[in-house]
Amino acid sequence: MKKYLPYIVTLAALIAFNQSVSAQCKGFAKKLCKLELTGYIHDGNYHAAILTEGEEAELYKTFYSGQNYRLAVCGSETLPPIEFQVVDAYKNVLYDNNQHNDSGTWDFKLESSQQLKIVVKVPVSAQKTEFPNSGCVAIMFGFQDK
Amino acid sequence: MRHHYFNLRLVSLIALFGLFMLNDSCRSGKKGQDGKEVGLEDFLSEEDIFDDIDKAKKIFYSLPSPLETAMLIKSAGATYNETVLNDLANVEKYSTNKSKALNLGIYTTDLSFACLFDQAQTSLKYMDATRRLATEMGINDAIDEETMKRLEQNLNKREIVMDIISETFLNSSSYLKENDQQEVAAIVLVGGWIEGLYIGSQMVGPNPVQGNKLVDRIAEQKLSFSIVERMLQDNKQNQLGEENRDIVELINELHSVKTAFEKIEVQTSAVKVDASDTSAVTVLKSQTKITVTPEAFAELQAAVKSLRNNFVQ
Numbered sequence: 001m002k003k004y005l006p007y008i009v010t011l012a013a014l015i016a017f018n019q020s021v022s023a024q025c026k027g028f029a030k031k032l033c034k035l036e037l038t039g040y041i042h043d044g045n046y047h048a049a050i051l052t053e054g055e056e057a058e059l060y061k062t063f064y065s066g067q068n069y070r071l072a073v074c075g076s077e078t079l080p081p082i083e084f085q086v087v088d089a090y091k092n093v094l095y096d097n098n099q100h101n102d103s104g105t106w107d108f109k110l111e112s113s114q115q116l117k118i119v120v121k122v123p124v125s126a127q128k129t130e131f132p133n134s135g136c137v138a139i140m141f142g143f144q145d146k
Numbered sequence: 147m148r149h150h151y152f153n154l155r156l157v158s159l160i161a162l163f164g165l166f167m168l169n170d171s172c173r174s175g176k177k178g179q180d181g182k183e184v185g186l187e188d189f190l191s192e193e194d195i196f197d198d199i200d201k202a203k204k205i206f207y208s209l210p211s212p213l214e215t216a217m218l219i220k221s222a223g224a225t226y227n228e229t230v231l232n233d234l235a236n237v238e239k240y241s242t243n244k245s246k247a248l249n250l251g252i253y254t255t256d257l258s259f260a261c262l263f264d265q266a267q268t269s270l271k272y273m274d275a276t277r278r279l280a281t282e283m284g285i286n287d288a289i290d291e292e293t294m295k296r297l298e299q300n301l302n303k304r305e306i307v308m309d310i311i312s313e314t315f316l317n318s319s320s321y322l323k324e325n326d327q328q329e330v331a332a333i334v335l336v337g338g339w340i341e342g343l344y345i346g347s348q349m350v351g352p353n354p355v356q357g358n359k360l361v362d363r364i365a366e367q368k369l370s371f372s373i374v375e376r377m378l379q380d381n382k383q384n385q386l387g388e389e390n391r392d393i394v395e396l397i398n399e400l401h402s403v404k405t406a407f408e409k410i411e412v413q414t415s416a417v418k419v420d421a422s423d424t425s426a427v428t429v430l431k432s433q434t435k436i437t438v439t440p441e442a443f444a445e446l447q448a449a450v451k452s453l454r455n456n457f458v459q
Contacts, residue, residue, distance in 0.1 A: 041312055042309075042313075042316065043312065044213050044313075044314075045208055045319060051204070057203055058203055060207050061207075061208035061209075062369040064218055064363070064366065088195075088416060089194045089197075089416075090190065090416040091198075092417060094417055094430060106428070107427045108428040108429070111431050111432055112414065112415075112433055113366045114369075114434070115369050139206065141208070145217070145262075145305065
């Protein structure tokens with residue numbers, strides 16, 4: 001039994017670490033990122049994950065005509081400003097936050113309903129560290145009541 | 147030998163760590179921009195956006211939430227009719243994980259629908275039903291006493307009630323996703339989305355299909371159906387490769403809706419950003435071609451009704 005002890009301790013530590021990081025991500029999305037939707041109603045969906053510098057994520061969603069939307073992409077303090085692009089089915093880049101001072105939000109509306117892809121990237125920090133930084137990244141959507 | 151044993155331990159630990167970090171409903175994907183010139187006259191179908199998914203990236207599939215679904219139905223011209231909502235007395239019936247999850251989504255859409263039409267007392271009753279199901283599913287902090295009190299105090303303030311619904315849904319979905327129950331979160335979303343389709347299609351009634359805004363809105367849900375399919379496929383197996391029976395069953399149950407949607411055509415053109423617009427809200431210009439015959443719509447109506455009635459039984 002004794003020889004398995006280090007494994008059990010490591011496993012417990014990993015589970016605890018994972019749970020703690022998850023809880024932080026949930027809190028980050030609810031308490032901080034949601035504030036970026038002020039003036040809009042959050043749709044209630046939860047899209048958040050722990051990402052590491054250099055890592056990318058994609059989100060697929062249908063957006064409907066006649067609705068005013070706000071997209072908010074937020075990263076925790078440990079990460080450099082998050083880059084994101086909004087792309088249509090023809091691979092046209094409709095919005096790139098690099099060209100808008102790394103803005104974390106984008107307000108838009110559509111003339112007709114469309115499936116769009118949100119491509120999110122955690123850039124590699126200019127400051128060299130021993131290990132790449134990881135942190136929570138949340139993608140949230142708000143709309144307006146008409 | 148000792149060195150080899152140490153390496154094995156290290157590799158196992160790294161693999162284990164990787165496994166635990168896969169704790170979200172994310173999967174993976176690839177990117178490509180061919181930069182070809184496309185205009186509003188070119189059209190693609192609903193599957194084309196998924197062409198270049200790269201399984202090495204984290205992937206999220208986002209369905210309209212119950213609140214957004216209710217908003218879409220209302221903005222398409224639906225009127226309020228309480229008889230189409232799931233009977234509150236049914237809440238007693240749900241005993242399996244799958245039926246609880248589906249009906250948590252269904253009751254949340256009903257609650258959102260009632261709220262958007264300023265039905266204060268009905269909203270309160272449906273919030274109570276969602277609270278009961280969430281508690282039975284172990285999501286104790288999704289809707290607490292304080293939330294209920296806040297709801298009661300603000301029943302006539304639609305914006306606040308919508309905010310409460312949004313927050314309680316966020317609490318449920320974040321709890322499920324962060325406690326390795328992504329598949330349950332997916333079932334909740336599908337339940338809510340089907341309820342929206344059901345309410346919308348019931349509202350159309352015998353009205354003509356052509357030129358009907360509500361019919362077009364329902365037909366456009368074909369775009370979200372392809373996301374439903376991918377989300378369920380992604381959740382069919384857990385991280386250990388075990389099949390989730392509830393998800394497999396749900397995929398099979400959705401087959402009639404899939405067949406009905408296949409008879410409806412929804413094509414979208416490329417999107418152009420309206421650069422002339424200087425307002426804070428960017429306008430995305432594009433066209434969508436929807437082809438739906440009365441027969442195809444009737445088939446979709448019937449398939450959705452049958453599936454939804456099966457869910458609420």
